[in-house]
Amino acid sequence: MSIIEKPIEHLKGLSSKKARLLNIELNIHTYQDLLFFYPKKYAHIPILENVSKFKKKNYKKKIQVSGKITKIQEFNYKKRKILIAHLENKTGFIELIWFRKTNLFKRSIKKNIPLIVCGNIKYFQQKIQIIHPYIQKLSKKNISIIHPIYPISKKLKEKGINNSFIMNLLKNIIEESKEENIEEIFLQDVLMKQRLMKRKEALIQIHFPKSFNQLFQAQYRLKFEELFFFKLSFLYKKDGNTRSSLSSYPFSKLGKNFYKFYKYFLPFPLTEEQKKVLKEIRHDLKKPIQMNRLLQGDVGCGKTIIAVLSMLIALDNGFQSCLMVPTEVLAIQHYYYIQKMFSRIGIRIALLTGGTSIKIRKCIYNDIFTGKILILIGTHTLIQKTVQFKNLGLAIIDEQQRFGVEQRDIILENHKKKPHILIMTATPIPRTLSMTISRNLNISIIKKLPMDRKPIKTIHFLDRNRSQVFKLINNQIIKGRQIYIIYPTIDKCKKNEYQNLMTGYQIIKEKFKNFKDDIGILHGKMKYKEKNIQMDRFLHGKTKIMVSTTVIEVGVDVPNASVILIENADCFGLSQLHQLRGRVGRGPHQSYCILMTNNEISMESRFRIKVMCQTNDGLEIAKKDLQLRGSGDLIGTKQSGKSYLRIANIIKDYRLMKEVIPIAKNFFLSHKYIKKNFYNNYKYLWEKSN
Structure with a gap:
């Protein structure tokens, strides 16, 4: 058994209780799983020696400072213990304060030993303080201005599994690897040709970067490795399918x-x-192999x-x-x-x-x-x-x-x-888009619309500006156009406060009294004949306003429809919003897509609405959707969400993906470039992550 295959329970500094938490919450079972638990981001934390510079009430940045502990005191305050230590250097001293686990920290900190302390500065009662600092012994190896930040839940932090804890576990793995080395995957000629950092060094630098240059090299190496096996998995899968079941009928002629x-x-x-x-x-x-092609094009x-x-x-x-x-x-x-x-x-x-x-x-x-x-x-x-x-x-x-x-x-x-x-x-799902980018699904694109079509204007309105929207709708009806008004739910729902179709239908009839006989309603619970009657009336222009759910999301073609108002647009995904927008803009008239929300929406919803207002390009929207939702299980059946890729990103690392593809194909044909048994090792990883 190699070092990275060892169960996490063997790791120094990890109790069985916390090992179970890592198993359950983070899916970490082996040393390898922990090494591949990459930071979600990095913080640039400067090392500042002059303590007197911190005597500013507005200094809120996280810093590092070196010194020695000269004084340790413990107090009882409101039935709990408080530990205070003085960190001193030539320029002054800082109070280090702990409100929790005081006995543990009291045992671990020693006087007159050179330390480096990291944390957020506070200025209280003319004293410089750091609450619950991160402390380590000072040495040339651990002086770094780049600190990794790991994706750890609040639940785990409450159980003592925080950033510092993860870093200490990783240090113990690296210490063990001095005696039992982490094996390299690629052969030397690949490392030299692609200018790749060695695997062990990359895994060290991704968690403990000495510089930004070292960090970028480590990221490049690990992304290359990940994308290589990602592409290789498809080649093996495709080869197995081709040999076993994906033969098809060749259509040799045009008749x-x-x-x-x-x-x-x-x-x-x-x-x-x-x-x-x-x-x-x-x-x-023409080929006797099954065609598997995506045809992408806007409505x-x-x-x-x-x-x-x-x-x-x-x-x-x-x-x-x-x-x-x-x-x-x-x-x-x-x-x-x-x-x-x-x-x-x-x-x-x-x-x-x-x-x-x-x-x-x-x-x-x-x-x-x-x-x-x-x-x-x-x-x-x-x-x-x-x-x-x-x-x-x-x-x-x-x-x-x-x-x-x-x-x-x-x-x-x-x-x-x-x-x-x-x-x-019009908008490929994240899984499909990922497969086309990695060349596992062929794609054909139609970009141009017919000459008489005008780009749809997409506008975001808040509820308080609803009167402006109704004015636009009224003007369009007077011009002879037709309108869609879309609601996310049919009836009022206890789980959310979204606008619902039945209430909205009554409001629209009240607001547009002059056209109340020309307002239709359409939703999934209606009988087949009722839906057909309502849709037929709208198709032939008898209905001016169609109040509907997303049942009209795809394919409905009414060239005279010029406005679609989407209520609670924040509760729809990017792909769905783009599909709904495609119900208008099918004729020569200027069309509008109105995204209606209240002011209190999430950052992710704001991002989606911003994307919709900036572009009408379905493929571009699909790429943004991929960034938001993840690529899904590209080997299995999940259409979006967490994928096998831990550090690489199909969209952001597209250029690197293009470099990797021919190398993976050459390996597939010749079995060169990597050492034996590593393909099975990675196969375990992607099966485990999906």
Whole structure:
């Protein structure tokens, strides 16, 4: 057993009780886990020798000062003990004060020994004081102006596991490693070529940096190592999948259906970007390996027509296609749009949703199984076991952030060869974006919108300025435009004080009395027919204001809608806000997205709203979302949250990721660059962290 594999219980200075706390609260079980428990940030703490400089009431910075303890006193005050020690040097003295664990500190501090003391200065009754200072013996090795700060919860701090405690444990590991060395992973030629600090030195400098230069070198080395194994894990996973199950059908030709539609029935000429994307998809579909491609483009950029043309390629090669969307409203809209186009070339398509009657459902099941239906459009119902395709060749998933990873995978089951996958979205989920950045998922991008579209203006309003918003809405209705007003909940909820749909609906009817007969309501609890009636009225301009929940979040296309007001915008995520914003701006008129909040919102919510007001770029928003939410489990099924990466960041370290990718690929092919057994060691780490 190497030193880093030792159980944490073997570590000097750690009681069994605190070891259990580290196990449970921080998932730290071995020396390696503790070494990889990196600081969340670093504090620059200057070393100041002249004590007299601190005689200022406004001096609030944390400092370090050296000296010797010359006096130790203990007092009883209000049924508790107070320990006071005098730290002196040539320029004066500072009072060091402890209100807790006085017996422990009394035993640990000795007189006339050179010390370095760190803490926040206070000036009280003309005395300079530091409350609960961090103390260590003075030596050349421990004089540092850079102090690590670890992500430790309040609960752990109350149990005595604080910054100083973690640093002392790490010092004990480093002390042990003098006798039993921490092994290097990479071979010498890699270290030299990439100018990498040795592994042991990097692990020391990340926790106890001598200088900022040493700290940056350590961070670079550990990020490189982490990203190397991160990429390698995907290569092994992809290789295993390719050899075992991810073979697919090659679509070798473009046939009469594609050419006929492209030449005579294409609703508009394709842009250069759309042609480029279609070429990329066509290139993937020719291969006998499953296509796994993300098509990213903002709302209204023309992703649907690319999906239609891709389905025609599958059709011309003798295969069925399906299009899975998150809502019935969107499924119906896609169905009518695609049916209208395909009816001209005699292609049979079908719609399957939760609202489809049992009689029609049975017919669809039979015709899908026998191959009479060539294209099936639907919601989550497509992943039911009763839906059996004759030969599914292409599965298209629209607005993939609304489906779970496992849900998306179900559609691939029960096929000897896997259908090709095309994912379409305006804002990729963090997990998907991470996979595209690390080149584990191919991406195609459509950036340009149609020429007649104007950028949506996004504005943040506080509740107290609501009258201005209502004035804007009124003016837009007079101009003949339509409005969405979105609420986060249907009914009043005890758990929060968010605006709710039912109350909001009554308020809107009161505020817009002149249009009260033209105000509709839409939410997920309504029956299928009711939703269709409400949506149909809005689509045909009979409803001026649609008061709704996020049921209209994706795909609803009403070119005349020019304003979307999102109540309690602070309770929505970035991706969801961008999707909601995409309901407007689909016509030639200037459109507005109003983000309404009260003044008391969190810093994270302020950041999200600021991002929304600054950019309309869905990919840029997805990157910010990745920074906020984390990449999720890139090997498993979590779509966002904590990932295996501890120090590297997919977005911030993108350039380094690009350097690492070819090195990881070369290792994968030749098994050079790293020493044996280290891949399994890292495999344990990422499995443990997810």
